[in-house]
Amino acid sequence: MSANPYLKDEERAAIESARIGIAGAGGLGSNCAMHLVRAGVRHLTVADFDVVNESNLNRQFFFRDQLGQKKVEALKANLLRIDPGADIRAVDVKLDADSARELFEDCDIVVEAFDVADAKAMLAAALLPRGKRLVTASGLAGWGRSNAMRVRKMGVRLVAVGDGETAVGENAAPASPRVGIAAAMQANSVVALLLGKEI
Amino acid sequence: MPAEEKMKIVYQGESVETAAGTVAGFLAERSVDVAKAIVEYGGEVYAPGADLESLSLEDGAALDVFKLTAGG
Numbered sequence: 619m620s621a622n623p624y625l626k627d628e629e630r631a632a633i634e635s636a637r638i639g640i641a642g643a644g645g646l647g648s649n650c651a652m653h654l655v656r657a658g659v660r661h662l663t664v665a666d667f668d669v670v671n672e673s674n675l676n677r678q679f680f681f682r683d684q685l686g687q688k689k690v691e692a693l694k695a696n697l698l699r700i701d702p703g704a705d706i707r708a709v710d711v712k713l714d715a716d717s718a719r720e721l722f723e724d725c726d727i728v729v730e731a732f733d734v735a736d737a738k739a740m741l742a743a744a745l746l747p748r749g750k751r752l753v754t755a756s757g758l759a760g761w762g763r764s765n766a767m768r769v770r771k772m773g774v775r776l777v778a779v780g781d782g783e784t785a786v787g788e789n790a791a792p793a794s795p796r797v798g799i800a801a802a803m804q805a806n807s808v809v810a811l812l813l814g815k816e817i
Numbered sequence: 818m819p820a821e822e823k824m825k826i827v828y829q830g831e832s833v834e835t836a837a838g839t840v841a842g843f844l845a846e847r848s849v850d851v852a853k854a855i856v857e858y859g860g861e862v863y864a865p866g867a868d869l870e871s872l873s874l875e876d877g878a879a880l881d882v883f884k885l886t887a888g889g
Contacts, residue, residue, distance in 0.1 A: 646889040733889035735853045739865035742855055742885070746864040754855070759888040770883070772855060773862035778883040785886035792888050 622658060630658060632812045637661035639725035641713055641741055643689040644668070645797035646755055646804065647731030648679035648696075653805035655697045661705045662697070663725055666690050667712035677794035713737075715744035722750065727811055729804050730754040733792070735785070742776075749775060753807050757781035758800035760790035767799050769807055769817055777817055779803040824876040840880060841869035849882055857881040 621630065638659055640647045643666035651662055666689045670680045674689075684692040690708035697706050711717060718741055722728045728750055730741050738754060745752050757780035758767070766781040780800050786792050810817045823834045826843070837843035840858050844851055856863040858872060858880050865885070874880075
C-alpha cells in the first residue's frame with residue numbers, strides 16, 4: 619500500500635490496525651470498502667450472499683468481466699488490486715442477527731451496507747444493544763439534493779448517513795453519484811472514528 | 818387530553834406540541850414505522866424493536882429519528 623505521507627505514525631497505526639466489518643457488498647458496501655482500503659484500512663470483513671449482475675454495474679465497484687462472480691470474491695479481488703497485502707475476509711453468507719453478531723464480533727466498527735430496509739433494521743437491532751459501533755446509511759436514492767445528504771451522530775456508538783427519507787422506488791432510482799456520496803460519507807466517518815476526530 | 822396538558826418537545830431539531838404520553842405514542846401520531854427506525858431520546862439510542870411504549874415523554878426533551886429506507 620502506498621502510505622499517505624500526510625498521516626502521522628500514530629494515525630497510520632490506528633487505521634492499519636483496525637478491523638472494519640461491512641454488511642453487504644452492493645452499492646454502499648463495495649464503494650465504502652474501496653474508500654477504506656485507499657485510506658489505509660488493511661483488515662476488512664465483508665459479507666454478502668449475492669452475485670454480480672448487469673444491473674449492479676450502474677453504481678457498484680465491479681466490472682463487466684466479473685458478472686456472475688460472487689460479490690464478496692469479486693470485491694476482494696478488486697480491493698487486492700489496490701492493496702495486495704490487505705487482509706480481506708470475504709464471507710459468502712446471508713446475514714441474520716445471530717450470524718452478524720458472530721461474524722463482526724472482532725470488528726472495531728461495522729458498516730451497514732444493505733439495500734433492504736428490514737435488513738438494515740435487523741443489523742441495528744443485532745449490534746447496537748451489544749455496544750458495537752455502527753455506521754448506517756439510509757435515504758440515498760435518486761439524483762441531486764446533495765446538500766440533503768448528511769452525517770449525524772446518535773448516542774455514542776451510532777453514525778447515521780443519508781437524507782433519512784428517500785427510499786428506492788419508481789421516482790428514485792439507485793444511482794452511482796448519490797449512493798457513492800453515502801458510501802464515501804460512511805468511509806469518511808469510519809476513518810474519523812478511528813482517528814478520534816469529529817465525524 | 819385537554820389542550821393545556823400538551824407539552825412541547827424538540828423533534829428532529831424543531832419544537833413541536835404533542836398530547837402523546839410516550840415516545841411510541843408520539844411516533845405513531847407522526848406515522849413513523851418504528852420497526853424501521855432508530856430513535857434517540859434522552860441521550861440513549863433505541864434500535865428497531867426496542868420498547869418505546871415504556872418511554873415517557875418529558876416536556877422539553879429532544880427526540881430524533883433516523884428512518885431506515887431501501888437503497889444501497
